[in-house]
Amino acid sequence: MTIGGGAGNGVPKKRQRVGSNSQLSSTIAVITGSSSDASPTDVYRKPNCLRRSTSHSVLPQSSSYNAPSSVRFNDCATADVILRLYRERSTAFESDDSEYTTAVGQSDVQIYLHSDVIRQSKYFAAVLSDRWQKDSDDVGSGKIYRLNLGVPATACSINNHWEVLQLLYTNDFSNTITSVSIALSLLPVALELLFEDCVRACVRFLEVVPWSEEEEKSVLSLMPFLGEEDSKELLARVSHSDNDTPEEMLQGLILAAMHNHPNMAFAKAFVAKLLRDFSSRESARRVLDRAFETSLKVVKELLEEYSNPDLRGDHNETEAIQRLNLHKAMTNARHLLWLIERMIELRMADKAVKDWSDQASFTADLQRTFRDDAWRNIVPGLPALVLRCTLKLANAVTSGSILAARQVRMKLVKDWLPVLIVCKDKIPAMLPSHPSPYRELEETFLRIISTLPMLDAQELLQQCLSFSTRNVEDCPHLVSAFKTWFRRANRSPQAENLY
Structure with a gap:
């Protein structure tokens, strides 16, 4: 923008063609305007001498100003400042003036202002000061200041400047700033003119209303030009501290969906979608691993308390505690199954399989629990639920979606096979269309x-004889497994050496 030069009459007129590097013959100041395709952050860049600062020694502090009733905006009869607003060219190769004006609207307008009023703007206070202002016209007993102000060559730039200049007279921010788009249009101009009251009004409005995604981008682009106090609330909305990470947010949502939400099924479905769409797979993996470890620990502790009860004290109280432990174990086992399903769906269950395969004490507690028939009338579905967790992980291993090491595969069967054997007859037979999870x-x-390896397979297959039923035809899976082992065992060493 350029301050100085002549101004025309009060009728809006077409700007004269100038090149991109032209300079006005002002002796006051030259401030470079932005091009037509400038970003919002480029619109109001100023030289260091006019950069917005609450501690600037030359510019006075802004305060609300109520213009006298006799002083009106754009009143040529009483004005002592004539301001010419003009759109600046982006290049020296624009089309002719008529095409330019048609494309972007009015490109040059003259406004009549009052120096006492516009000094609310620290920018105008500096421009009108003796330090800057040297040339003026004497009209009668007063001075007439003639100023030029270049604005970006965008469709609404003159309108936005007009609105902000009018607010210097009315201070009617509440009735003017009524939407995010208006606040975002006026704020760059208020920053450019160092109109503090308008800046605060725009920022205050933006603090308390929602934004669209595009509006948020515009707010972020303006952040560097706001003071620390002005931007504090806006920054708090769009940035997080070290202790408020997306992982912790996701962790909290998982815990809330499992434990606190009254409509648990819908909450879990929603969180499952968030997990699928989460931007960082590693973050999602860490969150699921922590949630799995926590839930598994809870179930293990409850089963340990149940299978090794403290028999001291009142018998009825002990029995009530035991029933409560089983109910809690059942609830947390459901959450554990849901977590396992999410981890398998996202192919993030590697650590879960490893942890599940190393549960000798947990599986021992389960065996003691299921050998006692007391659980039947309290949580009849607990055996099927626990082994369904095992089934989900084991199927992921056999399908190759989890590439488990040999020791992990060995331990998975070795630790959980005894639980399967104990539980096999603890659930009524299912219909043929619904095969038993066992x-x-x-x-x-x-x-x-x-x-x-053959020796490991030999040891485990001997424990699988309980899979057989009254009729051999009812256990083809066991028959096939032994046939495979014997076929491999009968392979001669000489044939193996050929490969």
Whole structure:
């Protein structure tokens, strides 16, 4: 923008063609304007001598000013400042004036202002000071200041400047700033003119209303030009501290969906979608691993308390505690199954399989619990639920979605096979169309055994005889597993050396 030069009459007129590097013959100041394609952050860049600062020694502090009733905006009869607003060219190769004016609207306008009023703007206070202002016209007993102000060559730039200049007279911010788009249009101009009251009004409005994604980008682009106090609330909305990370937010959502939300099924479905769409797979993996470890620990502790009760004290009280432990174990086992399903869906269950395969004490507690029939009337579905967790992980191993090491595969079957054997007859037979989870887990364990070295497979297959039923025809999976082992065992060493 350029201050100085002549101004025309009060009728808006077409700006004269100038090149991109032209300079006005002002002796006051030259401030470079932005091009038509400038970003919002480029619109109001000023030289250091006019950069917005609350501690600037030359510019007075802004305060609300109520213009006298006799002083009106754009009143040529009483004005002592004639301001010419003009759109600046982006290049020296613009089309002719008529095409330019048609494309972007009015490109030159003259406004009549009053120096006492516009000094609320620290920018105008500096321009009108004796230090800057040298040339003026004497009209009668007063001075007439003639100023030029270049604005970006955008469709609404003159309108936005007009609105801000009018606010110097009315201070009617509440009725003017009524939307985010208006606040974002006026704020760069208020910053450019160092009109502090208007800046605060725009910022205050932006603090308390929602933004669209595009509006948020515009707010962020303006942040560097706001003071620390002005931007504090805006920054708090769009930035997080070290202790408020996306991982912790996701962790909190998982815990809330599992434990606190009354409509748990819908909450879990929503969180599952968030996990699928989460931007960082590693962050999602860490969150799920922590949640899995926590839930598994809770279930283990509850089963340990149940299978090793403290028999001191009142018998009825002990029995009530035992029932409560089983109910809590059942609830947390459901959460554990949901977590396992999410981890498998996202192919992030590697650590879960490793942890699940190393649970000798947990599986021992489960065996003691299920050998006692007391659980039947309290949590009849607990055995099926616990082994369904095992089945999900074991199936992920056999399908290759989890590339588990040999020791992990070995331990998975070795630790959980005894639990399967104890539980096999603890659930009524299912309909043929709904195969028992125990039969599914038998088949999956046998497939895992087929991936192990011969000696390990021999040890585990001997424990699988309980998979057999009254009729041989009812256990083809077991027959097939032994046939495979014997076929490999009968392979001669000489034939193996050929490969």
